[in-house]
Amino acid sequence: xxxxxxxxxxxxxxxxxxxxxxxxxxxxxxxxxxxxxxxxxxxxxxxxxxxxxxxxxxxxxxxxxxxxxxxxxxxxxxxxxxxxxxxxxxxxxxxxxxxxxxxxxxxxxxxxxxxxxxxxxxxxxxxxxxxxxxxxxxxxxxxxxxxxxxxxxxxxxxxxxxxxxxxxxxxxxxxxxxxxxxxxxxxxxxxxxxxxxxxxx
Amino acid sequence: xxxxxxxxxxxxxxxxxxxxxxxxxxxxxxxxxxxxxxxxxxxxxxxxxxxxxxxxxxxxxxxxxxxxxxxxxxxxxxxxxxxxxxxxxxxxxxxxxxxxxxxxxxxxxxxxxxxxxxxxxxxxxxxxxxxxxxxxxxxxxxxxxxxxxxxxxxxxxxxxxxxxxxxxxxxxxxxxxxxxxxxxxxxxxxxxxxxxxxxxxxxxxxxxxxxxxxxxxxxxxxxxxxxxxxxxxxxxxxxxxxxxxxxxx
Ligand SMILES: [Zn+2]
Numbered sequence: 099x100x101x102x103x104x105x106x107x108x109x110x111x112x113x114x115x116x117x118x119x120x121x122x123x124x125x126x127x128x129x130x131x132x133x134x135x136x137x138x139x140x141x142x143x144x145x146x147x148x149x150x151x152x153x154x155x156x157x158x159x160x161x162x163x164x165x166x167x168x169x170x171x172x173x174x175x176x177x178x179x180x181x182x183x184x185x186x187x188x189x190x191x192x193x194x195x196x197x198x199x200x201x202x203x204x205x206x207x208x209x210x211x212x213x214x215x216x217x218x219x220x221x222x223x224x225x226x227x228x229x230x231x232x233x234x235x236x237x238x239x240x241x242x243x244x245x246x247x248x249x250x251x252x253x254x255x256x257x258x259x260x261x262x263x264x265x266x267x268x269x270x271x272x273x274x275x276x277x278x279x280x281x282x283x284x285x286x287x288x289x290x291x292x293x294x295x296x297x298x299x
Numbered sequence: 300x301x302x303x304x305x306x307x308x309x310x311x312x313x314x315x316x317x318x319x320x321x322x323x324x325x326x327x328x329x330x331x332x333x334x335x336x337x338x339x340x341x342x343x344x345x346x347x348x349x350x351x352x353x354x355x356x357x358x359x360x361x362x363x364x365x366x367x368x369x370x371x372x373x374x375x376x377x378x379x380x381x382x383x384x385x386x387x388x389x390x391x392x393x394x395x396x397x398x399x400x401x402x403x404x405x406x407x408x409x410x411x412x413x414x415x416x417x418x419x420x421x422x423x424x425x426x427x428x429x430x431x432x433x434x435x436x437x438x439x440x441x442x443x444x445x446x447x448x449x450x451x452x453x454x455x456x457x458x459x460x461x462x463x464x465x466x467x468x469x470x471x472x473x474x475x476x477x478x479x480x481x482x483x484x485x486x487x488x489x490x491x492x493x494x495x496x497x498x499x500x501x502x503x504x505x506x507x508x509x510x511x512x513x514x515x516x517x518x519x520x521x522x523x524x525x526x527x528x529x530x531x532x533x534x535x536x537x538x539x540x541x542x543x544x545x546x547x548x
Contacts, residue, residue: 185346195348221346236547243547281548286387286404289348 163237163245163271166211166264174258179219182258192229193221194282197258199291201278207298208269214293216280217260228253233261234281238292239274247278273299329395329432336396336431343400348385356406357383359537363412364399364419370484374427381419389499393422395431407541408498412534413482413491420481421492424474430467472515479519490525492516 180186183197200215220229231254235247248263274297281290350357364381368374377397384390384400389408391401399422409415425431475492482489493516 183345185342188346193347195346234548279547287348288385288387290385 163247163265163268166266168248168250168261168263170252170259170261172255172257172259173217174219176257179221179256179258183219185221187224188221190223191287192223192226192284193219193287194229194231194284194289195219195221196280196282196289196291199280199293201293201295204294205296205298206267208267208271210267212265212267212295213262214265214278214280215260215262216282216291216293217258218282218289219258220254220256220284222256226256228255229284230254232281232283234283235263236279236281238277238279244276267297271297273297329429332395332432336394336398339394340396340398343382343394350383350385350403354383355540356403356537357381359533360401360406360419362533363416364423367416367420367481367485367487368423370481371427374423374481377426391418391422393425393431395426397426399423399426403541406537409495411491411528412530413488413528414495415534416482416485416487417478417489417491417495420478420487421474423481424477425470427477428470428473430470430474468509468512471509471512475512475516476519479516479523483523486526486528488526488528489523490520493520 174182176187196216196218198215198217200213202213202215203210206212214235216233220231222229231252233248233250233252236243237245237247247265252261275294276297277292277294279290279292281288283289352358352361360383361379361381364379368377368379379397379399382398382400383406384402386402387404387407389402389404391399391405393399399419401418401422405418406415409418478492479489482491493513496513496516
């Protein structure tokens with residue numbers, strides 16, 4: 099098993115196949131993160147442009163919802179990914195395709211850690227060593243975007259990879275059902291997959 | 300598994316007076332290609348990010364595609380499936396068996412509903428012309444037809460994903476002719492074909508403009524007066540949906 103690269107704290111690396119953690123990070127100063135958008139880690143946490151000023155109240159309540167940990171790893175080689183999902187190397191295009199997106203646990207309360215996971219394939223012509231991918235997350239409620247939680251450029255080897263982001267649920271986050279939409283994009287190819295969680299009262 | 304059929308043998312009849320086509324006429328079987336078509340479909344679905352069939356954009360494209368297809372009695376015999384690929388580059392293609400693909404980029408690209416109908420109608424043209432039934436070598440290689448590409452006078456192939464796209468200028472013009480008829484029969488402005496072709500991104504080396512095809516289209520449309528087709532509320536909603544999605548990200 100490869101040794102995970104730790105930026106701040108140690109976390110057990112649980113990837114199944116290749117067990118290589120490309121990065122693992124923890125953000126500091128979570129309480130200071132506000133709606134105006136604060137750059138954190140290698141990515142950026144920004145307020146959603148779509149939320150606008152009208153989302154003010156919710157925005158305040160969500161101010162503490164910030165990345166706690168970010169963990170990424172390659173979980174399948176090109177060959178394993180091709181075999182699992184039944185495709186062959188493309189001739190001339192790059193594709194990214196989300197295979198799975200999860201939120202765990204499904205129900206959380208203030209102070210809980212919510213784990214948002216995503217597994218996706220990076221598909222490119224044979225011989226391509228790696229591909230630049232933009233990983234993003236938007237928090238939505240009732241179909242409306244509330245907050246861009248993460249926008250992160252990463253360099254991915256071909257094959258299957260996973261990302262996991264931990265969020266700490268802030269005290270004033272209103273109870274209800276939320277959706278975190280996760281997006282990956284490389285060039286013109288992109289994919290989006292939702293994961294649902296409930297904030298209990 | 301549903302029965303799939305092609306219409307290649309009916310091509311000479313297809314657009315000679317569509318309004319008097321005989322209801323219930325059986326279409327020519329194309330079953331020998333069906334296994335290869337299904338394999339191509341599976342590869343595309345496994346490889347490319349697609350919008351779910353329940354998404355509003357997919358449902359709208361399916362509805363529009365069916366409306367266009369049903370303007371021909373023969374189109375009613377094909378179990379059409381319209382897929383929306385999550386890709387920002389404008390493109391559309393079909394693989395036979397009634398499977399038609401269009402990208403988000405193409406839906407973004409069009410300025411009105413007639414232009415979107417024109418793109419789909421061109422792909423329907425390939426399907427209705429039986430281009431996938433009468434060219435056995437093409438489907439064996441997962442051949443695709445692309446509305447935006449016909450850069451050479453000879454048939455040639457380019458890679459699209461892991462599949463091979465076959466571009467035959469003659470078949471492209473056939474598909475255009477059928478598309479014009481479909482657009483007329485379904486109340487869309489057939490001149491949108493030309494608008495789309497003229498506005499396509501130029502000079503990218505992959506999709507150069509085929510001037511011969513443009514001239515053929517111009518000649519065909521010279522006899523047909525343009526019409527003012529109103530965009531449907533569904534179309535406007537989908538355009539707003541896509542714009543909102545892009546603003547979100
Ligand atoms: Zn074509």
